[in-house]
Amino acid sequence: MAAKLLEGKAIAEKLKAVVRQEVDLLRAKQNRAPKLIALQIGENASSAVYVKAQRKVAESLGIEYWLETLPDTISQAEAEQKISDFNKDHSITAIIVQLPVPKGIDAKKLANTIWPAKDAEGMHPQNLGRILLGNYKIGPCTAMAVMELLESTGEKLYGKEAVIVGHSEIVGKPLALMLLNKLATTTVCHIATGERGVLADHVKRAEILVVAVGKAGIIKGDWVKPGAVVVDVGINRVGDKIVGDVEFEAASQRASYITPVPGGVGPITTTILMRNTVELFKISF
Numbered sequence: 028m029a030a031k032l033l034e035g036k037a038i039a040e041k042l043k044a045v046v047r048q049e050v051d052l053l054r055a056k057q058n059r060a061p062k063l064i065a066l067q068i069g070e071n072a073s074s075a076v077y078v079k080a081q082r083k084v085a086e087s088l089g090i091e092y093w094l095e096t097l098p099d100t101i102s103q104a105e106a107e108q109k110i111s112d113f114n115k116d117h118s119i120t121a122i123i124v125q126l127p128v129p130k131g132i133d134a135k136k137l138a139n140t141i142w143p144a145k146d147a148e149g150m151h152p153q154n155l156g157r158i159l160l161g162n163y164k165i166g167p168c169t170a171m172a173v174m175e176l177l178e179s180t181g182e183k184l185y186g187k188e189a190v191i192v193g194h195s196e197i198v199g200k201p202l203a204l205m206l207l208n209k210l211a212t213t214t215v216c217h218i219a220t221g222e223r224g225v226l227a228d229h230v231k232r233a234e235i236l237v238v239a240v241g242k243a244g245i246i247k248g249d250w251v252k253p254g255a256v257v258v259d260v261g262i263n264r265v266g267d268k269i270v271g272d273v274e275f276e277a278a279s280q281r282a283s284y285i286t287p288v289p290g291g292v293g294p295i296t297t298t299i300l301m302r303n304t305v306e307l308f309k310i311s312f
């Protein structure tokens with residue numbers, strides 16, 4: 028039986044409706060709106076695409092969005108000073124550093140100078156620590172988007188065999204904690220799992236499978252357990268097409284739900300960034 032498609036756009040629209048309503052209520056109460064500031068260093072084509080998308084979603088939700096562009100000649104210290112100024116500015120309620128940054132700028136160090144209470148991407152160690160403690164409202168956008176996709180299926184996570192392939196700080200690791208918080212039995216696979224030749228063994232027992240590797244078709248369709256929920260985070264350009272990490276056609280014959288690539292996780296992440304922004308606004312009073 029062909030799997031049901033987990034369409035990110037539809038889920039993002041539902042989330043947006045909730046966030047928009049919340050912004051309206053907060054604005055009526057506080058007489059001001061959340062303000063997200065994006066710091067971009069130098070000009071960059073892919074960063075420009077993100078900025079355009081972020082501005083569009085923010086404005087559609089009633090969130091103020093401001094882009095600050097610094098020259099690519101700026102030093103690490105000067106960029107960090109700029110973040111410190113934003114931290115202290117009461118009119119700014121959330122901050123994001125746009126990637127990529129020019130060579131010579133340590134993006135992680137820069138992002139970590141954002142105060143946890145203004146950390147729109149949920150990547151500050153203090154905010155990541157809250158996920159470990161199971162007490163969080165904001166978090167890394169892609170991992171949060173995966174949780175929204177899983178929850179949209181209505182399938183219980185409690186006690187399920189969840190296998191994540193990929194252990195990055197933005198997806199696999201925080202997602203492992205989020206799934207553990209839901210009492211899924213969670214396994215994280217990574218490069219060493221692949222090198223040891225046991226990736227298929229783990230994937231084959233997954234009732235919940237999330238893949239974030241960045242290698243087209245690394246997960247074979249016939250590894251997917253019948254009835255599994257499959258979320259493919261991977262984005263790979265093959266010729267003139269964008270494909271995921273999972274062999275889509277074969278996997279969708281076995282899975283109960285599967286994300287398309289593109290159109291699965293991607294459309295939700297910007298909305299999560301805005302939801303994070305609103306959550307930070309709530310703690311700014």
Ligand code: NAD
Nearest residue numbers: 169193194195198217218221239240241260261262292293
């Ligand atoms: P990454 O690039 O930082 O790391 C890749 C991960 O894959 C690592 O954990 C590595 O150990 C693992 N890996 C590599 N080869 C492997 C193998 N042979 N077997 C098992 N594991 C292996 O990860 P990332 O930044 O999370 O990105 C992963 C993919 O997700 C990329 O394609 C990226 O473009 C995509 N992505 C998509 C979104 C979205 O919004 N849709 C957001 C973030 C990342």
